[in-house]
Amino acid sequence: DTGVSQDPRHKITKRGQNVTFRCDPISEHNRLYWYRQTLGQGPEFLTYFQNEAQLEKSRLLSDRFSAERPKGSFSTLEIQRTEQGDSAMYLCASSSSVGTYEQYFGPGTRLTVT
Amino acid sequence: EDQVTQSPEALRLQEGESSSLNCSYTVSGLRGLFWYRQDPGKGPEFLFTLYSAGEEKEKERLKATLTKKESFLHITAPKPEDSATYLCAVQDPSRGSYIPTFGRGTSLIVHP
Numbered sequence: 001d002t003g004v005s006q007d008p009r010h011k012i013t014k015r016g017q018n019v020t021f022r023c024d025p026i027s028e029h030n031r032l033y034w035y036r037q038t039l040g041q042g043p044e045f046l047t048y049f050q051n052e053a054q055l056e057k058s059r060l061l062s063d064r065f066s067a068e069r070p071k072g073s074f075s076t077l078e079i080q081r082t083e084q085g086d087s088a089m090y091l092c093a094s095s096s097s098v099g100t101y102e103q104y105f106g107p108g109t110r111l112t113v114t
Numbered sequence: 115e116d117q118v119t120q121s122p123e124a125l126r127l128q129e130g131e132s133s134s135l136n137c138s139y140t141v142s143g144l145r146g147l148f149w150y151r152q153d154p155g156k157g158p159e160f161l162f163t164l165y166s167a168g169e170e171k172e173k174e175r176l177k178a179t180l181t182k183k184e185s186f187l188h189i190t191a192p193k194p195e196d197s198a199t200y201l202c203a204v205q206d207p208s209r210g211s212y213i214p215t216f217g218r219g220t221s222l223i224v225h226p
Contacts, residue, residue, distance in 0.1 A: 004157075033213070042118075042201050042216030043158065056211050091157050101205070101212040102148060105157035 004106035006092050012112045013082055020078045021109045025094030032075050033103060034067055035091040043091055043105075049075060050097055082113045117141055118204050120217035127224050130191050135220045137202030138184040145205035147185050148214055149178050152199045161200075192224045 005024045013019050025032045030051050035043035046065065047057045051072040064082075069075040079086055089110050093103035121136045139147070146165050150158035162171040164180040171178045175196065177188045187200055199221045203214035 006157075040218065042203070042218050044216075045213055048211065048213060056213065093157075100146065100163050102146075102160055102163050103214070104160055105150075108155075108157045110155070 004092055004094055004104055006090075006106040006109050008109060009107060010110045010112075012114065015082055015084060015113055017082055018078065018080045019082060019111065020076055021090055021092075021111075022074060022076050023092030023106060024074045025092070026104055029094035029096055029104075030072065031095045031097050031101075032069060033093045033095070034075070034077050035093065037089045037091055037108070038087075046077075079111075082111075084113045087111055087113045117206065117215050118202055118217035120200075120202050120220050122220060123218070124221045125223070127189075127192055127222070129193055129224055129226050132188070132190045132192070134189070135187040135200055135222070136184060137187070137204075137217055139202075139204045141204055141206045141208070143207040145207050145212065146214070147180060147205070148203045149176075149185070149187055150201040150203065152201055152219065154199075158201055189222070192222075194224045194226050197222055197224045 007022045033048040034046040037043045045058050047067050049069040052069050064080045067077045089108045091108045093105045095101050095103045117140050119138045149161040152158040162178040167182045169180050175190050179186045199219040201219045203216040205212050205214050
């Protein structure tokens with residue numbers, strides 16, 4: 001198993017543009033999570049899926065953010081009409097839904113909005 | 115009030131100088147507490163899960179312990195390659211989803 005992968009690793013975009021990130025979880029994990037992390041802060045929860053169902057979204061998540069996991073495997077996170085405040089590291093993690101629920105993270109996608 | 119507080123924010127050690135990082139939490143009925151290591155520009159790397167007071171886990175130079183109000187990450191005889199940010203996260207039983215809340219981390223620098 002190669003672990004959680006994310007693509008792209010870096011994205012620079014202009015304010016107002018839409019961006020989409022992809023996450024491929026560990027194959028036997030049915031839970032997938034998206035987090036956002038800014039400098040000096042811990043990861044902040046955005047949303048999570050169990051299989052293809054999106055079960056929880058952060059109340060802080062803007063309507064400009066949407067996530068999908070159409071076949072219960074990979075997931076995409078889209079940000080519409082990006083703002084400078086969206087600049088951050090976007091992290092994806094996966095876990096099993098039994099046992100200890102410990103999450104394994106991908107390398108992240110660094111978004112810079114200019 | 116933050117549920118998870120880590121201290122110190124930053125720590126500088128000389129190689130071989132042992133120390134401890136602290137993670138205090140306010141949730142009642144803890145389900146699980148996690149420690150992660152994060153290198154600059156990378157995703158967090160899982161280290162330990164602790165569930166009950168008195169529990170201890172070890173990995174190389176790291177040992178994590180848990181009490182009813184806090185956890186410690188002890189680093190014995192650290193090396194420069196132990197330099198990283200160490201994150202603590204707790205599972206809040208008031209959330210049915212087992213999603214952890216993270217602290218801000220402790221940035222550790224070990225000088226040779």
